[in-house]
């Protein structure tokens with residue numbers, strides 16, 4: 001049998017593309033013959049893990065810092081201020097209402113399973129043929145049609161949608177297979193790297209392990225400021241974590257790969273200036289000269305951070321009365337500019353996404369169709385577009401899936 005569309009990948013993007021292709025065909029009076037291939041035993045396995053099980057699937061706040069790609073403006077030819085409404089309308093049609101939490105969109109139930117159920121139900125209702133536990137291994141072009149070879153058979157199709165996701169989170173389905181399939185069809189792949197993950201620092205952070213604190217973190221590449229994030233900083237024994245570090249990890253991974261010096265400079269007290277900190281230290285000293293340095297720093301910082309800074313400065317055992325002006329200046333500097341040289345980012349096992357991927361120069365942003373092979377569409381995370389934390393990657397997966405589903409040739 002010849003299919004109208006074969007979709008490879010039953011994640012957010014592939015399911016969206018299959019549904020949109022089916023409904024588009026029906027609205028034009030055609031009966032869709034669509035096959036969805038998924039190598040996992042169930043659809044949307046990764047989705048259950050997103051947003052800590054709540055599935056943060058879109059974000060109303062959009063600016064040029066939200067997506068990273070070598071083809072800098074490509075993401076913004078696709079993602080617009082209306083994208084969030086499109087996601088909302090798509091899920092409304094599937095019977096899921098979304099809730100808006102300060103611009104972050106979730107299913108009203110706050111359960112990722114609502115999203116997976118709605119997508120799976122619509123796939124059944126649209127009579128999309130679903131093959132679970134079946135992996136696409138290669139694709140050939142024969143007489144202007146695509147022939148997809150899997151571990152269980154082969155299928156001929158007019159349109160092919162690759163929605164295989166990236167290499168991150170292999171336990172949830174992440175793999176290199178989408179990149180390989182795209183390469184075999186003539187597409188260029190920019191080496192994928194782990195993104196949205198922790199950063200391992202040169203310095204042992206054992207003393208700070210488990211600490212969570214509000215802070216500002218600045219990413220420096222070869223001593224030049226690259227970007228700044230503010231939020232909750234988490235420490236692990238190996239280094240830095242938390243959402244703001246995840247956001248820094250995308251450019252960090254790219255520059256580490258190029259052997260550049262990468263460091264994160266942490267401001268533990270972003271709301272206080274250095275003079276304000278020094279003034280506090282001086283007044284503490286004059287009121288409490290016989291109390292320890294730790295007692296003094298604990299008035300400003302998490303106890304473990306106070307221990308870390310005083311240990312690094314060799315002043316842990318001292319009393320505040322023993323400190324001079326220069327030491328006060330040094331303490332304030334370390335509170336405002338604590339430098340953590342980065343040696344590596346996390347692995348694909350630890351990463352939420354793969355950054356880099358299929359070169360978007362070869363893709364039409366209006367339809368997600370390949371500029372190299374007609375009737376081939378590429379969507380979602382496998383492309384060289386990475387969103388920051390906050391729903392941007394799922395929003396990308398949905399919107400590119402919608403575009404590909406609308407773009408098929410019938």
Ligand SMILES: Cc1cc2nc3c(=O)[nH]c(=O)nc-3n(C[C@H](O)[C@H](O)[C@H](O)COP(=O)(O)OP(=O)(O)OC[C@H]3O[C@@H](n4cnc5c(N)ncnc54)[C@H](O)[C@@H]3O)c2cc1C
Pocket residue numbers: 008009010011012013014037038039040044045046047049050051052055056057058134135136137163164165166168169172173174175177178351352353379380381382390391392393394395397
């Ligand atoms: C723990 C975690 C939390 C996250 N939280 C969020 C969040 O809250 N918000 C957000 O925006 N993003 C989040 N992300 C990122 C987001 O989940 C992904 O970017 C998004 O799911 C990508 O969608 P996709 O459809 O492109 O790829 P995927 O969801 O990876 O789907 C691809 C599917 O293709 C299948 N597949 C691959 N190759 C083949 C093959 N050869 N044959 C058959 N099937 C194949 C895979 O098994 C997989 O099911 C999170 C990621 C992780 C790991």
